[in-house]
Amino acid sequence: MSGWLGAGSIAGMAGAQVLQSQVTLSQARDWLADGAGSDAALRQLLHGLPGVDQVGAQARVAALATRSIKKDAKMAALELAITMVDLTTLEGADTPGKVSGLCAKAVRPDPADPAVPPVAAVCVYPDLVAGAKAKLAGSSVVVASVATAFPSGRASLAVKLADVADAVNAGADEIDMVIDRGAFLAGRYGQVYEEVRAVKEACGPAHLKVILETGELATLDNVSRASWLSMLAGADFIKTSTGKVSPASTPPVALVMLAAVRDFEQASGQRVGVKVAGGIRTAKDAIRYLVLVNETAGRAWLSPRLFRIGASSLLNDLLMQRRKQLTGLYAGPDYFTVD
Amino acid sequence: MTDKAARAEGAAAAGQGAGAGAPARVATLTSGLDWQYAPAPQARDIVPIAAEYGLFVAGEFTPATGGRTFATINPATEEPIAQVAQAGAADVDRAVAAARDAYEHVWGPMPGAERAKYLYRIARILQERSREFAVLESIDNGKPIRETRDVDVPLAAAHFFYYAGWADKLDYAGFGPAPRALGVAGQVIPWNFPLLMAAWKLAPALAAGNTCVLKPAETTPLTALLLAQVCQQAGLPPGVVNILTGAGETGAAVVAHPGVNKVAFTGSTEVGIAINRAIAGTGKKLTLELGGKAANVVFDDAPIDQAVEGIVNGIFFNQGHVCCAGSRLLVQESVADHVVDRLRRRLQTLRLGDPLDKNTDIGAINSRPQLEKITRLAAAGEAEGAHRWSPPCELPKRGFWFAPTVFTGVSQSHRIAQEEIFGPVLSVLTFRTPQEAVTKANNTPYGLSAGIWTEKGSRILWMAQRMRAGVVWANTYNLFDPASPFGGYRESGFGREGGRHGLAAYLDV
Amino acid sequence: MGSPRTSMSDQKAGPEPGTARIGVRKTYKLYVGGAFPRSESGRSYPVKAARSGDLLAFAAQASVKDARDAVVAARAAAGKWAGATAYNRGQVLYRVAEMIDGRAGQFADEVIAAEGLSSAVARRTVAAAVDRWVWYAGWPDKVAQVAGGANQVAGPYFNFSVPEPTGVVAVLAPAESSLLGLVSVIAPVIATGNTAVVVASEDRPLPAITLSEVLATSDVPGGVVNVLTGRTAELAPVLAGHFDVNAIDLTGAPADTRTELERLAAGSVKRVFCAQDDWAAAPAPRRMLAFLETKTVWHPVGI
16 A cells, blocks of 8 residues: 555546646746736746645644654665755855865765665855865766855845856856746746756756755745746756755655645656755754655656755765664764765 | 856756856756655654553453454554554453542542542653654554554644643533542444544543543554553553453443443444443443545635535545545535536645655555445446546555545435545535535535635624534634534534533543 | 871871861852853842851842843843743643742752741741742633633634733842742743842842752753842942843842832833732732733734
8 A cells, every 4th residue: 555656547547737726837838938917927927826734734744754664665765865965065264175085975876885875966066066066976976056146145146147157157057036026026027937047057067956945935835836837937056055044854844745746747747856954964854854855756856867856965964874773773973984 | 047048048958058057957947847746654663562452451461361363454564563452351350340439548638639639640652652643543443644654643732731731720610519430331343544633532530530431443453552552651640541442242242331430432323322232221421523525615716726625525534534524525516527627626636655655645544444445435436326536646555545536416315425435535515505515515424524615704604503513613713722612513512522521421420 | 287187188087076067158159041150240238147147158149230131141041932832831830839849958958048037937938938839830721711811802803812921020039038928029020931130139049049040950941040149239220220121020029118219110101010019928829920021912803
């Protein structure tokens, strides 16, 4: 009974229904492409989404947090989580040396155990992309770069696009952009939409993650709306946070975003990924998120193609828990490398 | 993922490895991990289970007069757990006499502040022994350990805490100064929340100054007997609480006994009516908490994902063995297909199986007769033309199991829309307007509970005002709190349990 | 010199029979924000035993700045304490009672020294203090049922009133009843979600600090109760005139100071309460109700 239906029968069961207002995805995109009054059009669309009851969402998250993940299931989750990590350094004090150390760790997280898989990506500022690319050549680890006046997003579109261009030209495989939260909260949905669309275009072959900065959006309704807005505009991934603002990622926020990508797939056939970032420090947290993924969006998202965890200290906790699963003994932090 | 990563994955799949020894495992992740939760069994040896239990009368465990016993079994495996004493008429006499004695000489004269401290002790010990109670309840009842651990036991302890606090404040309960207790309370409880129902009955009765003779359900006696042990550990004076295990006849003898001043019953409407008849003219005070056929009303502007959770919780929590279960989904016709589709998808992730597995969502049906009843009514639903659906579900070979079931295309006149099934079976009906929702929701002799799902506050209040139900949940379901009065209209019974109102049943007011 | 009694090794081994053991005396400090700081003024004052007049200990002599800091701590804790569930506050208060009962002997000794009570009376007093605390522990999840409710207005509106804690309450603890009276003025304030800045009895402050030790180890969040020892005449006016204190209980203020304190309190429209209760008698809800606001909400009823 704990299996999943295949994607085909899910799509077959419901038909292409998107949003309560019964507007289909292609109609929505046409409408938006026409541009006229797009704030108003988007408001109708986004405010027509079903509301999110905050207490109910928290209750669902709390219930899923009681899942007991042990033994094989825990080991599989730990290793999966490792492959989903975007190992991140986004500090003013970052140097090529710092990034170099991070890249080495990304490729071989546990020097004592070559069986540990590499992480998904390294995430840095645009001016450090080239160095990271060089260090990661020949590995499966990709380079993600923040851009668009990260983390605040307070700059002109021209500056933001130039920021993206720098990163893409330096070889970034993925771009993590920030939406303009000021515009969003002021109701200028058209501007947010247009910026995402323009950045997606500037990405070229690079994949686009759109950071919603959910801590600043404050309500789960806003998270739901910002998720749909970003997906309609072409996001490959929606991401919770920059990690520079508290609260960063929280399970209820992730729940809402996972539901949004699930519903978006049902409506459009496209799968958008989810990245949670900021404040995820322990393996226990990470496994809780994987349970949310498993029981909300579904098995397809249990892959680094569609789910990532932006973190720095989490990786060592994953390695420590993995070591404990293998040996039965609790590990200590000195047995794992700091980068 | 970029081409580079995909190539690396492909290479790994081909066994060549990419980068620093990437394992072949990585390659399977293209399609998403087939992640199965490993069994996570709760150890059962934490709670010592005796081979045989006596009755708890006057502070001691004693065999029934005549030594009759019966077995209680584990409904998930059909294995016997223990032998339990069968109380006869003589035992009922003994117990009532002990309760009367304790009431006249010990508990009745005792100041409320002292009674309070006994109840606080019981609450504390329940908290301390909570894991034992959770495991024992799961084994005896069949419900998942996650529910006993997270709902049944904490609520039971909270109930004792809450009413402990009233024992020395009865002057302020709104019944006038110094309200008096009634005397000896005879209390009969059902099998669906054995420990919780014992707490709901004992805590207010004792707080108000009464003494009790409690008869747990035939199929679920064990946590009440463990609670008796807790009463001993709390130093509760003998005779204040007496527990008589047995079947229907024992319960009938308790409620009919002339030495009982107050009767409280939770169970089926049928038996409640019989009790009501039996005590007519005796002057005994009575409260009844009976069956229900609650409507869970979902409007087109409901917070949809949370509403689906509320529907699932409403009917599948506790395997649907809940008097206030949301057994009728009344969904606004304009969004009915959408909601039912999401509901069906959500049901895919329900986990049915070993109640002691911490990941189990749906446990066993409590008994064979109950399973037969559910099966019969579900068959009637099909026969009457409703469309039956269950998620794919493997039922264990031994034990009493029923897959979560959803009937769509149900009409008001179908049996499955009228009769209480008391199992994991949901009947889905539609409505067009708020008034129609109210009419359909109220179109039942029952009136225990109802649910309303909408983002519009005024509509919540408008509906709540018109629903003839004692408990209305808005944008939530199946929430209980010792401070919140619970009880029904009409054939769902009368009287309220919980809150300040819950004291009224046990005071001479 | 050279006597075995005074050599280091003998002293380590313990006193010989007939010699009194030297005790390790407790230092009594303030209790603010969950910690035990000394007064920022560096002052202390001697506390004397009631009967013998012997020196019991030095208590910190809180200053105006300490009072200010205590108000800051109380305010910082107010949101979270008011936001805790009533059930949680009840559990925390009950635990305090458990802790006091566990230390009954210690409290009896303190009360004997502070008030000159006989041993039997002291034990009864401590027992009464525990029971008083238990009484209040049972109130948080019931106050709304007694002091609130739905109001039936003449229109299609759902109207309900809920009691809410007023915020930071300054409490002048009774001068003489150093434990039972103290408990009787603190518990009702915090049961409903207020936080307190307590000025202990000037002459009998020690039980208040021992109570603070209990509070610090009973899951009571730091800042919910803050206890200042010192000169009432110095501290009371600061609190009465403080614009970030919502209410004040003048019970422990000397009678001839009350008028001036009420005038000061009026300047910020504080809620003022003052009553000389018989601490041994059964309490009533009024000490809780005095520090509750009532919020009434209207909502239309319609489809």
